[in-house]
Amino acid sequence: MGPLHYSLLILPSVLILSTYYLLLLLKRRRSPSPDNPPRLPPSPPALPVIGNLHQVGLYPHRTFAALAQRYAAPVMLLRLGSKPALLVSTAGAARELFKSHDLLVSTRMRIRTFERLFYDAKTVASAPHGEYWRHARATCVLHLLSNKKVHSFAPVRIRETELMVERIADASRRGVAVDLSDVATCLSNDVICRVSFGDKMTSDPDVAGRFKVLLEELMKLLGGFFVGDFIPSLGWVNRLVGVDRRVDKTFKEFDEMLESILVEHEGWIDNAEEGCQSFVDVLLEAQRDGKTTSHFLGRDNIKALLMDMLVGGTDTSATLLEWVMAELLKHPRVMKKLQHEVRTITKGKLEISDSDLDQMTYLKQVMLETLRLHPPVPLLGPRELIEDSTIMGYELEAGTLVFTNAWAIGRDPRSWDEPEEFRPERFTNGCLDRGQDFDVIPFGAGRRGCPGRAFALAINELVVANLVGRFDWTLPDGIKTKDLDMNECALPTIHRRYHLRAMAITI
Numbered sequence: 001m002g003p004l005h006y007s008l009l010i011l012p013s014v015l016i017l018s019t020y021y022l023l024l025l026l027k028r029r030r031s032p033s034p035d036n037p038p039r040l041p042p043s044p045p046a047l048p049v050i051g052n053l054h055q056v057g058l059y060p061h062r063t064f065a066a067l068a069q070r071y072a073a074p075v076m077l078l079r080l081g082s083k084p085a086l087l088v089s090t091a092g093a094a095r096e097l098f099k100s101h102d103l104l105v106s107t108r109m110r111i112r113t114f115e116r117l118f119y120d121a122k123t124v125a126s127a128p129h130g131e132y133w134r135h136a137r138a139t140c141v142l143h144l145l146s147n148k149k150v151h152s153f154a155p156v157r158i159r160e161t162e163l164m165v166e167r168i169a170d171a172s173r174r175g176v177a178v179d180l181s182d183v184a185t186c187l188s189n190d191v192i193c194r195v196s197f198g199d200k201m202t203s204d205p206d207v208a209g210r211f212k213v214l215l216e217e218l219m220k221l222l223g224g225f226f227v228g229d230f231i232p233s234l235g236w237v238n239r240l241v242g243v244d245r246r247v248d249k250t251f252k253e254f255d256e257m258l259e260s261i262l263v264e265h266e267g268w269i270d271n272a273e274e275g276c277q278s279f280v281d282v283l284l285e286a287q288r289d290g291k292t293t294s295h296f297l298g299r300d301n302i303k304a305l306l307m308d309m310l311v312g313g314t315d316t317s318a319t320l321l322e323w324v325m326a327e328l329l330k331h332p333r334v335m336k337k338l339q340h341e342v343r344t345i346t347k348g349k350l351e352i353s354d355s356d357l358d359q360m361t362y363l364k365q366v367m368l369e370t371l372r373l374h375p376p377v378p379l380l381g382p383r384e385l386i387e388d389s390t391i392m393g394y395e396l397e398a399g400t401l402v403f404t405n406a407w408a409i410g411r412d413p414r415s416w417d418e419p420e421e422f423r424p425e426r427f428t429n430g431c432l433d434r435g436q437d438f439d440v441i442p443f444g445a446g447r448r449g450c451p452g453r454a455f456a457l458a459i460n461e462l463v464v465a466n467l468v469g470r471f472d473w474t475l476p477d478g479i480k481t482k483d484l485d486m487n488e489c490a491l492p493t494i495h496r497r498y499h500l501r502a503m504a505i506t507i
């Protein structure tokens, strides 16, 4: 028998033995015994039943960052009620998570409150990973969020920005302060509503007021860590403290509002001009013409996608705008440098085009530096582990929640020199599209990363360029820049605690 025959005989035995050994190893790992406990990330002590829920507090991104610092742990394991929760707090850990395990963390945390608010998890943001989510997300990208579509909405952005400039110029003439927080909210809502339903909620003051209150309440409900959501046996607590009632009321009102939009658009659908259709028209038409599988575009699905745009696109954008202006007012040197860039490129012309914006590199650095310090959604969209997995050498069970702390990552001294300083120049030599570096991840990462990034940056860059290009700004009531309050208010989007007010001087 030659060496080849020996190896042919030995090979099956080696394969059988190694398969047996592998199965043994897997069995041991899946059924941890007291002698062989799974290797888990560091954890702070937890209380019975509630685990670490009592430590979450009003500002979970800050609490979680403080814990990660105290334990010097890039990843930690908490227990939120009955659910284990992995906290990811450094760029290195985020890179490992999203580069090597993205599929494992590509489903969303399942929370009763969210599911009820979002048409049984039919929104893109809340849907579990799978065929429905892929289809829903692709639909939003194709009809609203792709670069091509974003470019095509330039007239809407320009018109709404122009209206904003007129209002500010009016306040400037009258010598009254501008509430920049309100300006940011109105503008973001108007742009999203116009591209989604072709009209603004602010056209009718009553509707505008109701819509604003409704969105605020929805955001509060999304940001709450409610006991009944994390400990199913205590679901009655949500009923007792009125959370369930608030959820039902908010959902009902939102649904009625979206339903009336659908009914209105169904009346026009045959007359809508090609090319002038809003998102809702495109969805209704696809449904009517059977262009899509019926299970996908039912009435609730259409309303859920509209909700995605309202929830995902309004408050986030407004928050960014608010913080950019606050940082510029607090740092007059940066404000002057940005004004110089914008005014040099626009050379006195009033309408700023997309190609003007492309040349404004300092503006992009200012946006990125603001997003580093103030990611509007600091814990990104919480995920859930699809199956038992080993991540960074730790053994984690299926269903573990995953929170990535973009706020902590943006302020990590291992990644950033003087991280608390607002210094846009830190991005001068680097690439401005930092998605792959994982040290600035305000839009999340991987399959579930934000699909609205291009949309959001296009509107925010245009608005900031107009605000600083056409006005000089000072703080009202003799407030000094060093005294400008920079405190935050609670989740899910991290707004300023107090509205930002400033005096505009038309140049």
Ligand code: HEM
Pocket: 124, 125, 126, 137, 140, 145, 192, 308, 309, 312, 313, 314, 316, 317, 320, 375, 376, 377, 380, 381, 382, 442, 443, 444, 445, 446, 447, 448, 449, 450, 451, 452, 453, 455, 456
């Ligand atoms: C400054 C503005 C924005 C910020 C900071 C932001 C941030 C985020 C973040 C952090 C996530 C979760 C990502 C993850 O889990 O990895 C997300 C998801 C999402 N965003 Fe945005 N967003 C912004 C604007 C928008 C806009 C304008 C839209 C749409 C009009 C939008 C639609 C969505 C949707 C649909 C999702 C869910 C994606 C999925 O689960 O597949 N966002 N966004």
